[in-house]
Amino acid sequence: MQALRNLPKIDKFITHEAFQTLSPSLITHIAQQQIKALREKILAKEIETFSEEDLVNSVLNAYHTLLSPSLKPLINATGVILHTNMGRSLIDPRILENASKVICNYSNLEYNQDKGCRGERYEHVSKHLTALLGVEDVLVVNNNASAVFLVLNTFAKGKEAVVSRGELVEIGGSFRIPEVMSQSGAVLHEVGATNKTKASDYANAINDNTALLMKVHRSNFTIEGFSSETAYGDIQALAQKHGLIDYYDLGSGYIPELPYNLSSVELPIAKVLEDNPALISFSGDKLFGSVQAGIITGRKELINKLKKNQLLRMLRVDKVTLSILEESIKAYLEQRYDLIPTLKLLFTDIEELRSRAEAMRQSIGAARCEVIETVTFMGGGTLPNREFPTIALHLHGKATKLERAFRQRDIIGRIDRDRFLIDLRALEARHEPAIITVAKELLV
Numbered sequence: 001m002q003a004l005r006n007l008p009k010i011d012k013f014i015t016h017e018a019f020q021t022l023s024p025s026l027i028t029h030i031a032q033q034q035i036k037a038l039r040e041k042i043l044a045k046e047i048e049t050f051s052e053e054d055l056v057n058s059v060l061n062a063y064h065t066l067l068s069p070s071l072k073p074l075i076n077a078t079g080v081i082l083h084t085n086m087g088r089s090l091i092d093p094r095i096l097e098n099a100s101k102v103i104c105n106y107s108n109l110e111y112n113q114d115k116g117c118r119g120e121r122y123e124h125v126s127k128h129l130t131a132l133l134g135v136e137d138v139l140v141v142n143n144n145a146s147a148v149f150l151v152l153n154t155f156a157k158g159k160e161a162v163v164s165r166g167e168l169v170e171i172g173g174s175f176r177i178p179e180v181m182s183q184s185g186a187v188l189h190e191v192g193a194t195n196k197t198k199a200s201d202y203a204n205a206i207n208d209n210t211a212l213l214m215k216v217h218r219s220n221f222t223i224e225g226f227s228s229e230t231a232y233g234d235i236q237a238l239a240q241k242h243g244l245i246d247y248y249d250l251g252s253g254y255i256p257e258l259p260y261n262l263s264s265v266e267l268p269i270a271k272v273l274e275d276n277p278a279l280i281s282f283s284g285d286k287l288f289g290s291v292q293a294g295i296i297t298g299r300k301e302l303i304n305k306l307k308k309n310q311l312l313r314m315l316r317v318d319k320v321t322l323s324i325l326e327e328s329i330k331a332y333l334e335q336r337y338d339l340i341p342t343l344k345l346l347f348t349d350i351e352e353l354r355s356r357a358e359a360m361r362q363s364i365g366a367a368r369c370e371v372i373e374t375v376t377f378m379g380g381g382t383l384p385n386r387e388f389p390t391i392a393l394h395l396h397g398k399a400t401k402l403e404r405a406f407r408q409r410d411i412i413g414r415i416d417r418d419r420f421l422i423d424l425r426a427l428e429a430r431h432e433p434a435i436i437t438v439a440k441e442l443l444v
C-alpha cells in the first residue's frame with residue numbers, strides 16, 4: 001500500500017504554493033475532503049497510484065467552482081418579457097439606485113419620526129398605492145401566492161369559499177388553487193362546469209357556512225368554444241346581497257392600457273376596480289413590472305383584519321422589497337413608464353425593433369442572418385395565448401447547435417420551426433454588442 005503512505009499530510013499539503021493567495025480555511029476543508037476520498041478509493045482498490053499534481057489541481061478546481069457565482073445575469077433573446085425562469089420583471093437601475101438609499105442606511109421602516117416611537121412598516125407603500133389606485137387601503141406581502149393564502153386563511157378558515165370549476169388553476173411551480181385553499185383551512189366549494197359557470201351557480205352554492213365568493217384569473221390557459229364565465233361585477237353584487245366577501249385573484253395587475261389590444265383579454269386594475277370589489281390581489285413582478293410582492297387592495301376594514309392575522313408576520317416584506325416597490329409606484333404616479341422595463345419593452349414600437357435588428361444584421365454580416373417579423377407572448381402567467389408582434393434575427397445554421405452555443409455564452413434565444421431566433425422584444429439595446437460578438441464568433 002505504497003499509495004496510502006504517499007497520501008500527503010494535510011498541514012504540509014496546504015502550504016503548496018498554488019494555494020498561497022487563497023483562503024486557508026476553505027483550502028483545508030476541501031483538501032481534507034479530497035484526501036479522505038482518495039484514501040477510500042485506495043483502500044477499495046479502485047486506484048493504485050495518484051499524482052500530487054492532480055490532487056492540487058482537483059482542490060483548486062473545487063475551490064473555484066465553489067466560489068463562482070451561482071446567480072448570474074443572462075441575456076433574454078427569447079422574446080418573452082415576463083420570463084419566470086429568468087426572473088420575471090426587470091428593475092431599472094435608477095429605481096434600484098434610489099431604493100439603495102434606504103436599503104444601505106438605517107431608515108424609518110418601522111420608526112415614526114414625528115412621535116419618536118415605533119411606526120408602521122406597511123404605511124410607506126400604502127400611501128402611494130392608495131393614491132395610484134384610488135382604493136381605501138392596501139397591504140403588501142411576499143408574493144401573490146402569499147396574498148391568496150392570507151386572504152383565504154383570514155376570511156374563510158373553516159368556512160366555504162365558492163370558486164368556478166373553470167378557474168381552479170395551477171400556476172407554474174405547483175401553486176394550485178385547490179391545494180392552497182385546503183392548506184389555508186378554507187373549504188373549497190366548486191361550482192359550474194369546466195367551460196361554463198353562471199351567476200346562478202354561485203347563488204345556489206351560498207349557504208350558512210359560506211364566507212367568500214372568489215374569482216381566479218385564468219393566467220396561463222384559455223377556454224375556447226362553448227364557454228362563458230360570470231362577470232366579476234355579478235359576483236360582487238351577489239356577495240354584497242348576501243353579506244359575503246368577494247375576492248378577485250387577478251394574478252397579474254397592471255396600470256396603463258396595453259398595446260396590441262391586449263387589454264381586451266385582461267383588464268387593467270382601474271377597470272376591475274369599477275366593479276367595486278371587496279378585495280383584489282395581484283403580483284408585484286408580473287405586468288406591474290416591479291419587485292416580487294403580493295399586493296392586496298380593497299376595503300379598509302378587511303385590510304385591517306388581514307393586518308391582524310398572525311400569519312402576516314411570516315409573509316411580510318422587508319425593506320428591500322418595500323423601497324423598490326415604493327420607487328416603482330412613484331414612477332407610475334409621475335407616468336414615468338420609462339422606469340418600468342416590463343412596460344418599456346412591451347410598448348417598444350415594432351419599427352424601432354426592426355431598425356435595431358437591421359443594424360445588428362449589418363454588424364454580424366448580412367449573409368449570415370435575416371430580419372423577420374414574427375409573434376411572441378408575454379409569459380409569466382399573464383395574457384395567455386395572446387400573441388403580439390415582434391422582430392427577430394434568424395441566424396443561419398443548425399438551430400439546436402446554435403441555441404446550445406449561445407446558451408453556453410449566457411444568451412438565451414429561441415427555436416421556431418427549426419430556425420434559431422434572437423428575438424428583440426425582451427432585449428435591451430445595451431446587450432446587442434454581446435450578441436453581435438458571439439454571432440460573429442459562431443457563424444461562418
Ligand SMILES: *Cc1c(COP(=O)(O)O)cnc(C)c1O
Pocket residue numbers: 143144145146148169171175216217218219249250251252282283284293294380381
Ligand atoms: C401568478 C399567479 C399567482 C401567484 O403569484 P406569485 O406572485 O407568483 O406568487 C396566483 N394566482 C394567479 C391567478 C396568478 O396568475
